[in-house]
Amino acid sequence: MADQIQSERSADDMVAEADTGARNPSAAWQARLIIGTCIAWSVFQLYIASKLPGVLAQGTGMSIFANIVAQARFVHLAFAIMLATLAFPLFKSSPRDRIPAYDWVLVILGVGTCLYLVVFRFEIADRPGLWSTSDIAISAIGMVVLFISVYRSLGLPLVIIAGIFVSFAFFGGYSEWARNITNYGGASFGKALGHYWMQTEGVFGVALGVSTTMIFLFVLFGAILDRAGGGNWFIKVAVALLGALRGGPAKASVLSSMMTGMISGSSIANTVTTGTFTIPLMKRIGFPAEKAGAVEVASSTNGQLTPPVMGAAAFLMVEYVNIPYIDVIKHAFLPAVISYIALLYIVHLESLKMGLEGLKKPGRKINVLMILILFLSGVIFMGICTYLIIGLRMVLEPFMAETVYGAVVLLAVAYIGLVWVASRYPDVAMDDPNAPVPAAPRLTPTLIGGFYFALPIFALVWNLMVRTDTLERLSPALSAFWATMFMIVIALTHRPLKALFRGEGIGGSALDGWRDFVGGLILGARNMIGIGVATGAAGIIVGTISLTGAHQVIGQVIETIAGGNLMVLLILVAILSLILGMGLPTTANYIVVSSLMAPVIVSVGAQSGLIVPLIAVHMFVFYFGILADDTPPVGLAAYAAAAISRGDPIMTGVQGFAYDIRTALLPFLFIFNTDLLLIDVGPLKAVMVFFISLTAMLLFAAATQGYFIAKSRWYETVALLVIAFMLFRPDFLLDQVSEKYATAEGPAALTLMSEAETGKQVRLQVEGPDFDTGEIRPTTIALPALSGDTDTAFSDQGLTVLEEDGKLLLDEPFAGTPHFETLGKEYDFYGDTPVTITRVQVENDRFPKELFFIPALLLLGGIVMIQRPRATQPAF
Template sequence: MTDQAGHASAAHDIVAEADTGARNPGGWQARLFIGICIVWSLFQLYIASKLPGVLAQSTGISFFAHLVTQARFIHLAFALTLATLAFPLFKGAPTDRIPWYDWILVALGLISTLYLIVFRLEIADRPGLWSPSDIMISAIGLVVLLIAVYRSLGLPLVVIASAFILFTFFGGYSEWVRDLTNYGGSSLSKALGHYWMQTEGVFGVALGVSTTMIFLFVLFGALLDRAGGGNWFIKVAIALLGALRGGPAKASVLSSMMTGMISGSSIANTVTTGTFTIPLMKRIGFPAEKAGAVEVASSTNGQLTPPVMGAAAFLMVEYVNIPYIDVVKHAFLPAVISYIALLYIVHLESLKMGLQGLEKQGRKIGVILIVLLMLTGFLCLAAITFVVALLRGVLEPVMGDGSLYMSVALLGLAYVALVWVASRYPDIEVDDPEKAPVAPRLTPTLVGGAYFALPIFVLVWNLMVSSSTLDRLSPALSAFWATIAMVFIALTHRPLKAMFRGEGFGGELVEGFGDFIQGLIAGARNMIGIGVATGAAGIIVGTISLTGAHQVIGQVIEVISGGNLMVLLFLVAVLSLILGMGLPTTANYIVVSSLMAPVIVTVGAQAGLVVPLIAVHMFVFYFGILADDTPPVGLAAYAAAAISRGDPIMTGVQGFMYDIRTALLPFLFIFNTDLLLIDVGFFKAIMVFCVSLVAMLLFAAATQGYFFAKSRLWETAVLLLIAFMLFRPGFFLDKLEEPFMDVSGEAALAAAAELDDGQSVRLIIDGPDYDTGEPRATTIVIPAVAGDTEAALAAQGLALLPEGDTLVMEEPFFGTPFFEELANQYDFYGDSPVVIDHMQIERDRMPKELFFIPAFILLAGIVLIQRRRATQPAF
């Protein structure tokens, strides 16, 4: 084995220890382990399909349908079993066999989960009145779950979950906690039953999302990678960008973005692409730490990339209560800007070091041509989507459901045609990093695996495109059909190519079936950590629903921040990074968003800033992902360092320096929601993208200390000022002129009535705090109704009892938009009334975009100054 191969193997060992399990038993134990993985993957495909209903209806056996309703319990049973079998319990535990005590834990895990299925009817008859056997099973289940979390994810999540359990039992003894949450403590029976016997704790929303959605996306990615799609992404990126200045690093960014969409793991993404790209970066002159850092930065950001984002994105759908298509829309602009900025950072590093690209077979492709090719590709995909949608729209009125079968037939024809074209070219092989690096030709590389894009097209179509009579599919169904398409391709692409080449296809058929089986195994192994993490995170969510613990932690953070939103955001960012060092992204997101999202929204409202909930959740999501490269524990940095043979701490530090641009974005879209495309039209979205991209590139140039030439300190300061002016033009406008006009009493009602339908009215509400009785203020926003302010309030469930010029509020109606927000904050029946202190109506001001003009004038000046000092071409 070569030295490089040994380091790649060490990196894969890190992935095994962190993601899939380091134990590899032999003999019958190995066969059993593999069989359980295959059965788990097939079970997830089964419950996602229509097969349970068909079998139950055709056979009259309800068991087939009951498997779907009990899927969460079975899902966790598989996760606990595989976590116990795949991960050694402690250092020094055998990795080549499964010891006796693990078989006991497997049995206990199965008993505690399957008990909920076998005795489901009896349990349903005694909600809250748990029997001694219920309590015993709940205790066993929690212990086995925490042990599985410890062995697969480490100690941090166990400590956090245990702290919440202790709070449940002993939090009621604190007078401060009782005053803040009205929680007086919980009995052993009530708490254990809450955690295990119902869907408020372990088997709550997080595990449900893992069961119905996350597994299918992970399985889809595993099958695509096993069939060769991951290698195709890498080779296309090398062919497209490899010959440019610093080409392998740029290809690393692009390929990591594409593979990150399907891997769902920063560490696995780092190893998948880094095994090939890191040695290439070192060959052209990148130091080991910077080569590893580029791969780490691009791999961690892969989970931010739509349409298939990390597992936390699917949880966001449930927690924010918006469609997945909206999550994708909000995530799109920041992700694209972040990746383009990383490409630019890599380019600046290459300029500073005077590096070149790889040798390329055939004609080299220039930067302008690459941009044109990428734009052409996007336009072609858009055109194909439009044509397919138009065809469905024409066929549906005539053929009804038959139009769906016609679409599937056309997809099959397209697949066969693409495989036939691919058969005209040599197969895309995995290159040996030890050989002299050469960028492959683009056309044979792109065409040779273009059929791998079809399942992704199916996924995107189902998620984002709707026809005239059929609604968009749910993320779960979208992933199911994309996975079925991927299964078909994995089984058939090898024998089809052999047949088109006139070769024997028997061996290729066996190879294809092997890829399918290995994909099922990899999908299950990749889900072990996520499965147990979402179960353990349910303990935290269950504690919050039982005790109101988030109010305690929120109060502590509020006190520390002094009610300052920027300080609060900084504290939340640090908390996310610290927790993320020991937790997977999914668990980190659940913990921090459950505890801090309501606090950020509340503190923002008290400061007069109405922060959309999706912006807060995206903020937490971003920093949870960034933790994967944050030293000293960022595992992605350790995996990259194992390949590059660099220092893991310095690799993590350099990776985080590259990721500063990503860390900036969450702060920006809290204050400028245009970046998340919230209430932004198409043409404004294009302008926001262009301006934000320029701003991010300038920020990247400032952090790198290099633009057209090495920057002086004052030039760096000016670049940062320009970037801020482009990102937050409203900041300067607000300094010149107040954004809102304050009106109160009857004048406020009259002013709001003069607005057009849909214009925003800000209500500043003041009244006694529900818990403390102290005065508190908050801000809410409602849409105006022309000519009738009371109708605008009534539409939101709000009602007034004017007393002279004082606008006294009644408690909002149950189930209306502001019921939970206001009823939980204010005492509407105290001695002091809750009032609308005043209303704020947006002033008619000059456009904030006018501040782009001085920003671009300053930029032109910097460009002119630095071009005189430039010693090499910009590209």
């Protein structure tokens, strides 16, 4: 027990050092200052997300209430810098029990340089680009303080990376090679600093704006939910549902980490929150320390893949890819579900190999079939409820108009009813994982005892995703605001209400509820410190790119190394993401790598004839950024898990990465098979894609574990890999036996295009001189065909095609048309060498690629028949 307490303390210290700050001042006023600043930041974020600023501005005539929303980015970063300075010691030798004098100086400078942009906003607006001496001085001080804040809260790597980009802005113009690629001749000290600090193209750019308006609210929502007891309820429900199965605690770890990961932005905090309970249980049933920690690490890092929060990357993708939030969720959903089910299967195979059992459980044991029935019943029940609520909302529309009062009444009735039901059962309390005879709790009282915690999550997802003819979806920021307000009500009232229904005194319960609420405000703000300064520092990188075109230099280096081969390029980008992710938080890593490499991947793919959707590239980068959290030797989540398991952190990271190989496979698959991202996939096909992809991923997991029904021989492992490939990429096999495209060149290409069915995708291979280098290079674009009317098909896309000497010459696309970004800015349309359409491709009518599933499944049946006689224990 003493070892467990010590390990929990070590893990909590690691979370503090990495996420929330390790300083704990002994002076009461200093501690209260940190706590008060956290509370003030959370309240400020709720205030600007509400309608109060507008109401107060109209009621008082004071525009300051409305203007503060427009200036929120500056205040947001001021809070982040202040808390980073107060909560994180600058050096390992710096005092942790007090705030030294130099930190007070940094607080004043950091807050002052941010608020300078608020106080003097009108004067700054009157001199855009003509920065005064004070502007430049403030910018220089602000940049230095931001770098120091990043260093103390996130470490040196992001400081080094951002510093390299700043150096390029100042000195990149001296490199003739860089000038030839980017046409960047350098920037003066004042121009660069003003670009970074005085405008919204650098530090205060898109990333910090998303952090201000959306990320904070989702993190705060998760923090209040956890403080109120929702995180504990997730864990107990997972243990009640899966704990009695073979290797049950490990399976419960996967499920609980997925549920908490939906609303948590931190792999490390997720590891400690669920791992404190599940890791000791895994060790008790026979998991070695390293494997117990690795299961928790793989589960917790993958939590950031799960919508709706996705470690804050979902909201950044909305801005960078320029698609609606609901589309990001749709694209992310299937890979996340497949990844988690595959991890459950890996845990099951590990349990089979070690001959492990589950926890004891009172009452009837739930078997795998029953869990499947419950899952499908839950999905059907939620679907029925969704349509009933939509119908009810439409019926009440004339009475509710545009107000939210009807929805508030419905939620209030549901909440009070569920709390009343929960009061009939004991409170959901965390058991001691080191109890002499650990047992899984019963599902019914556990589920019902905290089911009201699901209401704010339901409200959040409802507002984000549900739309009728008369009811529009809310924005992510407004959805998070209302869900957070509902969660605050629950945190304040659920304990007193249960006490009231039980006939007990409510005074102590009301005080506990207030403590949960305040603790959630504090935890939410402290969890945002690293994200706040990271998005500011990432803005430096994005600002350098917009100022200098630095991404072209890095892109050309990696493109040259890859030799124009898309697969090699993807491997290099994956390695780059893993390396950067060892020292950067996931959000910052995603911003950096996607800004640098997303255009390169799309460009190289187009040159090799593969049109890669931008969302697929961003998801690719994001997945590998997440995997860095368990990649040795720096994966912090692995160190946190090892602190609890008392295992070796390096081996824990290695084993965790081995479990995550299936997650590393998915990004490569959905680059080449966008069906996995549900791009242009209907409902029925989506169901088929899910089951086939899930089967393939489970077989891949079995191959990597060397165990299917029995321990696999080498040729059986190879066969499982082949089957998985055939299920994942049937189009690759189809391409080997049947030409995918009908191809034509010159005038015949126009004839081929005119004969294509209306709406069918037509691929144009374009070739011409690169705008920057003048070298001839190809690319591929797609446009929908209009049967018999090629001129309209081209003009609808902003393209003008002229036939001359048997060639199809292409004019510069019109600004604002679909292909202006991909062609108009990449090719020199006014040089001596014209830009031409070298060939047109239209997809042939071929037999369905799904026919290749038949030999794959027959081969799978053969593996089952071979292995079944060797099976020494039941499969479940």
